[in-house]
Amino acid sequence: MTSSPPATAARLSPLHERHEALGAALTDFAGWSMPVRYSSEVAEHHAVRTAAGVFDVSHMGQIHVTGPGAAAALDHALTARVGAVGVGRAKYALLCAPDGGVLDDVIVYRVLADSFLVVANAGNAPLVARELAARCAGFACEVADASDGSALIAVQGPRARDAVLALTRGGGDDLVAGLRYYASAPVVAEGGIPVTVARTGYTGEDGYEVFCSAHDAPAVWDAVLRHGGPTGAVPCGLAARDSLRLEAGMPLYGRELTSRTTPAEAGLGWAVALEDSAGGPRDFVGAPALAAAAARVASWREDPTAAPADARVLVGLVGDGRRAARTGYPVLDEDGALVGEVTSGAPSPTLGRQIALAYAHPRVAAEGTAVAVDVRGRREEMSVCALPFYRRPREGGGRTEDAGHG
Amino acid sequence: MAEVPDELMYSQEHEWVAGPVEPESVVTVGITEYAAAALGDVVYVEAPQVGDTVTAGQVCGELESTKAVSELYSPVTGVVVEVNGALADSPELINADAYGEGWILKVTVTAPAKALLTAEQYSAITE
Numbered sequence: 231m232t233s234s235p236p237a238t239a240a241r242l243s244p245l246h247e248r249h250e251a252l253g254a255a256l257t258d259f260a261g262w263s264m265p266v267r268y269s270s271e272v273a274e275h276h277a278v279r280t281a282a283g284v285f286d287v288s289h290m291g292q293i294h295v296t297g298p299g300a301a302a303a304l305d306h307a308l309t310a311r312v313g314a315v316g317v318g319r320a321k322y323a324l325l326c327a328p329d330g331g332v333l334d335d336v337i338v339y340r341v342l343a344d345s346f347l348v349v350a351n352a353g354n355a356p357l358v359a360r361e362l363a364a365r366c367a368g369f370a371c372e373v374a375d376a377s378d379g380s381a382l383i384a385v386q387g388p389r390a391r392d393a394v395l396a397l398t399r400g401g402g403d404d405l406v407a408g409l410r411y412y413a414s415a416p417v418v419a420e421g422g423i424p425v426t427v428a429r430t431g432y433t434g435e436d437g438y439e440v441f442c443s444a445h446d447a448p449a450v451w452d453a454v455l456r457h458g459g460p461t462g463a464v465p466c467g468l469a470a471r472d473s474l475r476l477e478a479g480m481p482l483y484g485r486e487l488t489s490r491t492t493p494a495e496a497g498l499g500w501a502v503a504l505e506d507s508a509g510g511p512r513d514f515v516g517a518p519a520l521a522a523a524a525a526r527v528a529s530w531r532e533d534p535t536a537a538p539a540d541a542r543v544l545v546g547l548v549g550d551g552r553r554a555a556r557t558g559y560p561v562l563d564e565d566g567a568l569v570g571e572v573t574s575g576a577p578s579p580t581l582g583r584q585i586a587l588a589y590a591h592p593r594v595a596a597e598g599t600a601v602a603v604d605v606r607g608r609r610e611e612m613s614v615c616a617l618p619f620y621r622r623p624r625e626g627g628g629r630t631e632d633a634g635h636g
Numbered sequence: 637m638a639e640v641p642d643e644l645m646y647s648q649e650h651e652w653v654a655g656p657v658e659p660e661s662v663v664t665v666g667i668t669e670y671a672a673a674a675l676g677d678v679v680y681v682e683a684p685q686v687g688d689t690v691t692a693g694q695v696c697g698e699l700e701s702t703k704a705v706s707e708l709y710s711p712v713t714g715v716v717v718e719v720n721g722a723l724a725d726s727p728e729l730i731n732a733d734a735y736g737e738g739w740i741l742k743v744t745v746t747a748p749a750k751a752l753l754t755a756e757q758y759s760a761i762t763e
Contacts, residue, residue: 255673255674255676266676267676270676270677270731271676271677271702271703272677272702469676469702469703472703473702552680553680553700554679554680554700556704556705576702576703577679577702579702606698606705
């Protein structure tokens, strides 16, 4: 069996009763009992690509950093220049250890000039809260873990916008309509419920994330499904969330990102601001190690033959075999030599092919390189490809998007 | 609640068996609705080949879903006489019709049934 019944001590989402009423198959995820699927994960995946999917991601951590020194504190604590974003905008950043290893990947929303919301992965929320508190200690700000008592509902897909506009009609839907990618606004949802709507997501589709209190979550969930239902919005679980983010080439902490990987190896150098606005080295936790890692990886990419035997960079793999490459499976070169390991892999519902992310030696990292994956004792042929595997079709005048997040 | 047809026999590993499980008879084997639901969308089935010997309680193949791989156990001992070819192109038949179109293999039984469960007993362990 693949889904494990949650342990009796598992934490329940504020939407737990909704999931049970919908007949969701539940699983234990980072100590939470969360829906893995409601019907078929492939059907849910397709719904997000063609209409809209509604995800309960209330298990994610929500940490507030507020005060006149908050911007400077977060600049110091994280890899990106979060303090430089304007009010109502957001930024993807990494929390790294002093040795450059990734502790979590987060999105930081600047709610007010002196108020930031850090959204962390569910399993890392307590650690992120602790680290931020420690790193922000020398600055004029406070760190408050607001994860309990908060909820988050993601609405993702080409029809997501319609549902979220309907949800906020008369309460700020004009603000929602004007939200650019990676922007957010506090508005009022149906029933007078205060929510913050952000145009962020983890599926590679257009979409929104709706922040509200745990208390209000069921009413917001019901309203979103009611407004989105007629145009095909369906509830979607963690299985679909994973296949969607994989197609979009997005890393998952615990797979592509761990405390033993540096951003440069994972292709996330763009999320690390090594230089300040004046062009000098920026001072933040892990800066020296991250600068060294960036230089090291750059040299590998320039001359893969000179990279040490254990050098690894993240690559995308695609194949047309009958069996999927899975986490932990060895990656082999054409001679059968071990050159890497799969971090995430699954059949791609949208592409109809096997896709995988893997760490592999730079000498096989060039697009088009033929490799094989040892799938439970048999070689499955795959080839290295550019990321993302899937890019959503754009209408004219589409927005720009940094690779690797969306 | 997953269906558990009364006329079938079941294994602890969530397979069903249709037909009398006695030497010389041919039985049909598949996985239960409960197992198919737990697996999620099946994307690939690796079944034994015609002529292979299978042994009750032992792994005889694999079922791969979008998320993971599960082992397929044989509920009976015998020789495989037919494999459901439709599953190669349409593995999702196992999810759509676990007890009908989603059958996996047919076996000529060579040893009497051991440790198979009735529908009632199987329902009890999946409750």
